[in-house]
Amino acid sequence: MSERFTSFREFYPFYLGEHRNRSCRRLHFVGTSFAIGFIVLAAKGNPGWLLAALLSGYAFAWIGHFFFEKNRPATFKHPFYSFAGDWVMYRDILIGRIPF
Secondary structure, three states, X not given: OOOOOOOHHHHHXXXXXXXXXXXXXHHHHHHHHHHHHHHXXXXXXXXXXXXXXXXXXXXXXXXXXXXXXXXXXXXXXXXHHHHHHHHHHHHHHHOOOOOX
């Protein structure tokens, strides 16, 4: 994972390669869905839900990587691209481009 990426477009195929396992992708999707719900709750007046959003997003994803994908999350080497990759993969799953 020592690759250098000059753009997100270059990074995203690598990111998808780190998410081949369907259970891992599903856990990402569930964690991101919870995060969205917690962000909505935070927007309604309780910013403490932002911590829950952050924890749910990462906890579900990391469980997927450590127990199903058997790799280290890209977050550790590419935190910003990885964060963006999660949202793009979420959209791609939502619209059916990537199987749930």
